Amino acid sequence: MKVKTSHTSITDQDVYILLSKIPPGKVSTYGDIAKALGHPKAARAIGRIIANNPNPISIPCHRVVKSNGEIGGFAYGEQRKREILEKEGIKFQNRIVENFEEQRLSF
């Protein structure tokens, strides 16, 4: 149950456009995307929208990870997400993106 207080809502398009700006070898976070869209607390909503991604082939939703550098969710499993990211040059230490802050794109 929710009482709506905000006038502006994030749309799927807003999110997909930003996703398309993340180059291979870089990552972003759910929270960073939320902030870039002017909704600093909407990280979880961003996750929901990304999970709906109608076109996982052309929209690089695998480049979005959690704010602490953990892998985050993926439709085909975290393992698959990790493999794709590694193919793009991202490395992992344990479950964390190596040099996370350096690989993290700022919009």
Add this chain to the structure above:
DNA sequence: GCCATGGCTAGTA
């Protein structure tokens, strides 16, 4: 009422 998050406390060692 769910959820591909995140930030902040309590409380252990």
Add this chain to the structure above:
DNA sequence: GCCATGGCTAGTA
């Protein structure tokens, strides 16, 4: 670990 957050959907009326 708790819970606020924001967008969504199932399912009741």
